[in-house]
Amino acid sequence: MKVFTVENIRLADQYTIKNEPVSSVQLMERAALNCAEWIYSNCKNHTKFAVFCGNGNNGGDGFAIARMLYLKGFDIDVFINKDHLKFSDDALVNYKKLKDISGISLKDFHEIERYNFDEKTIIIDALFGTGLSRNPEGIFKKVIEILNSKVNPKISIDIPSGMFADQINNENATIFKADYTLTFQFWKRAFLHPETGSFTGKVVVLDINLSQEFIENTSSNDFVIDDEVIKNIFKIRQDFAHKGTYGKSIIVGGSYGKIGAIMLATKSALKAGSGLTFVLAPNCGYEILQTNAPEAMFMNGGEKNINQIEEQENTVYGIGPGLGTEKETEKALVKFLENHQSPLILDADALNIISKDNNYMKLIPKKSIITPHPKEFERLFGKTENSFDRLDLAKTKAKDLGIYIVLKDHHTQVITPSGNVFYNITGNSGLAKGGSGDILTGIITSLLAQKYSEEEAAVLGVWLHGKAADFAAEKYSKEAMQPTDVINELGNVFLDLNKKATTQL
Numbered sequence: 001m002k003v004f005t006v007e008n009i010r011l012a013d014q015y016t017i018k019n020e021p022v023s024s025v026q027l028m029e030r031a032a033l034n035c036a037e038w039i040y041s042n043c044k045n046h047t048k049f050a051v052f053c054g055n056g057n058n059g060g061d062g063f064a065i066a067r068m069l070y071l072k073g074f075d076i077d078v079f080i081n082k083d084h085l086k087f088s089d090d091a092l093v094n095y096k097k098l099k100d101i102s103g104i105s106l107k108d109f110h111e112i113e114r115y116n117f118d119e120k121t122i123i124i125d126a127l128f129g130t131g132l133s134r135n136p137e138g139i140f141k142k143v144i145e146i147l148n149s150k151v152n153p154k155i156s157i158d159i160p161s162g163m164f165a166d167q168i169n170n171e172n173a174t175i176f177k178a179d180y181t182l183t184f185q186f187w188k189r190a191f192l193h194p195e196t197g198s199f200t201g202k203v204v205v206l207d208i209n210l211s212q213e214f215i216e217n218t219s220s221n222d223f224v225i226d227d228e229v230i231k232n233i234f235k236i237r238q239d240f241a242h243k244g245t246y247g248k249s250i251i252v253g254g255s256y257g258k259i260g261a262i263m264l265a266t267k268s269a270l271k272a273g274s275g276l277t278f279v280l281a282p283n284c285g286y287e288i289l290q291t292n293a294p295e296a297m298f299m300n301g302g303e304k305n306i307n308q309i310e311e312q313e314n315t316v317y318g319i320g321p322g323l324g325t326e327k328e329t330e331k332a333l334v335k336f337l338e339n340h341q342s343p344l345i346l347d348a349d350a351l352n353i354i355s356k357d358n359n360y361m362k363l364i365p366k367k368s369i370i371t372p373h374p375k376e377f378e379r380l381f382g383k384t385e386n387s388f389d390r391l392d393l394a395k396t397k398a399k400d401l402g403i404y405i406v407l408k409d410h411h412t413q414v415i416t417p418s419g420n421v422f423y424n425i426t427g428n429s430g431l432a433k434g435g436s437g438d439i440l441t442g443i444i445t446s447l448l449a450q451k452y453s454e455e456e457a458a459v460l461g462v463w464l465h466g467k468a469a470d471f472a473a474e475k476y477s478k479e480a481m482q483p484t485d486v487i488n489e490l491g492n493v494f495l496d497l498n499k500k501a502t503t504q505l
């Protein structure tokens with residue numbers, strides 16, 4: 001799914017109105033109906049809604065939603081700024097319709113302090129949408145602050161009020177803190193970054209039928225990895241395949257005390273479908289690797305640390321988990337990279353070694369995939385102010401070096417050399433545990449070995465990793481799930497993918 005800027009969302013809106021054709025107020029009705037339907041099919045334990053409406057079209061959505069929920073039998077109170085009753089045209093239409101309903105009480109924002117936010121009440125935020133032009137001040141700021149102090153469930157319409165859709169807010173900006181955000185048609189960029197994304201709660205994208213023609217013909221560099229993207233990448237396994245068909249992966253890493261990391265990466269490479277899988281590790285890991293991952297063949301890289309990396313042809317290397325940064329290992333990696341041309345995966349200590357010396361960076365083969373977490377990214381490329389700036393820097397580096405950067409985060413970003421960004425929306429905080437990154441390295445290496453392109457391997461890899469983690473969290477909880485559980489859930493993710501990709505009778 002493309003991520004559109006506010007400007008492109010506005011154009012999509014206008015294009016739909018002109019070409020469907022549909023009037024703008026009908027489009028608002030459609031958007032509001034989608035929200036109201038979602039609300040009454042999901043909110044089972046509450047009977048009352050307090051709806052906070054601004055003066056623009058977001059407020060208009062709020063008025064229409066309030067009317068629809070009232071007609072479904074809920075108690076509704078609508079709050080507005082009675083000192084300033086100047087609405088956008090479509091909001092005015094819906095404001096008037098609401099005023100005609102005697103059962104809905106229209107309250108002023110100032111009444112919020114005396115209002116009874118009882119346990120049956122859900123708060124709906126329709127103060128500002130994508131038209132926010134400056135930080136909320138005065139009464140708006142006060143209302144948002146008071147609402148944020150309430151324990152009632154909170155739903156934002158389109159975007160949490162106070163948040164800019166495609167840029168970062170000031171550090172102390174006042175933003176409504178939602179439990180759910182019902183957003184229209186597209187993910188907004190700000191939802192995908194940690195500084196702002198933490199205000200959305202669960203994001204629900206509602207399809208309001210904006211023109212598909214406009215969406216297809218309007219370019220964007222930013223994408224969300226949704227089911228459609230994955231469906232276009234995933235290839236079912238051929239019946240007449242043999243082990244050579246699905247490539248050769250060599251997972252390189254491990255050191256005394258960190259054999260677990262390379263074990264996790266190796267097991268993930270196996271589980272992700274690699275035809276032949278080798279693990280190149282120091283000898284101290286020989287027995288444990290052979291015992292626990294008997295399907296993988298062992299290659300000796302040293303005694304307690306790796307001091308040599310053997311070069312083999314037609315192989316995809318994934319280097320880094322548990323590797324350590326000893327001098328002998330550094331030498332071995334540099335020597336290997338000096339002689340290696342084909343794209344590979346670099347993670348963890350392989351990246352830490354590369355960040356030791358500016359000259360090492362140039363040794364990364366073109367089209368390789370590097371998978372830094374934010375700290376490793378900073379070691380490689382320097383400090384940035386925030387995650388928006390970090391992404392900009394990553395785009396520059398991916399282009400300059402001709403590589404793919406998988407910037408790991410809650411919404412991991414895959415950045416291509418051509419400047420496209422794919423945001424991942426699978427995964428959860430159960431992955432915030434040592435070892436989770438090692439799994440990702442194994443998966444991406446395995447996919448690249450299976451002849452997915454670099455972009456496909458990175459995009460499908462982060463999605464698979466997150467999806468398996470979501471399955472693991474459902475079974476074991478985010479707290480208790482272990483990286484090993486994530487590896488074991490890969491099978492269920494592939495079963496789902498195959499079901500969708502296979503012709504059903």
Ligand SMILES: NC(=O)C1=CN([C@@H]2O[C@H](COP(=O)(O)OP(=O)(O)OC[C@H]3O[C@@H](n4cnc5c(N)ncnc54)[C@H](OP(=O)(O)O)[C@@H]3O)[C@@H](O)[C@H]2O)[C@@H](O)CC1
Binds near residue numbers: 013061130137184
């Ligand atoms: N796109 C779609 O597909 C569809 C979009 N729809 C909906 O439209 C929404 C966008 O509506 P929108 O453009 O009217 O802007 P909106 O967010 O209501 O705010 C503008 C108002 O707020 C004001 N204002 C701004 N900042 C302020 C501040 N800090 N403090 C105080 N005031 C401030 C601003 O005033 P001004 O800046 O002019 O002074 C203006 O009055 C979108 O999010 C979605 O909900 C659906 O209905 C249909 C399909």
Ligand SMILES: Nc1ncnc2c1ncn2[C@@H]1O[C@H](COP(=O)(O)OP(=O)(O)O)[C@@H](O)[C@H]1O
Binds near residue numbers: 426429431437
């Ligand atoms: N809160 C979170 N939500 C989603 N994914 C997460 C979260 N925390 C961590 N992850 C994922 O887990 C992995 C952690 O990688 P990394 O920090 O390299 O771990 P390690 O080096 O311990 O294996 C990354 O893929 C990251 O995207």
Ligand SMILES: [K+]
Binds near residue numbers: 126129156157158160
């Ligand atoms: K809102």
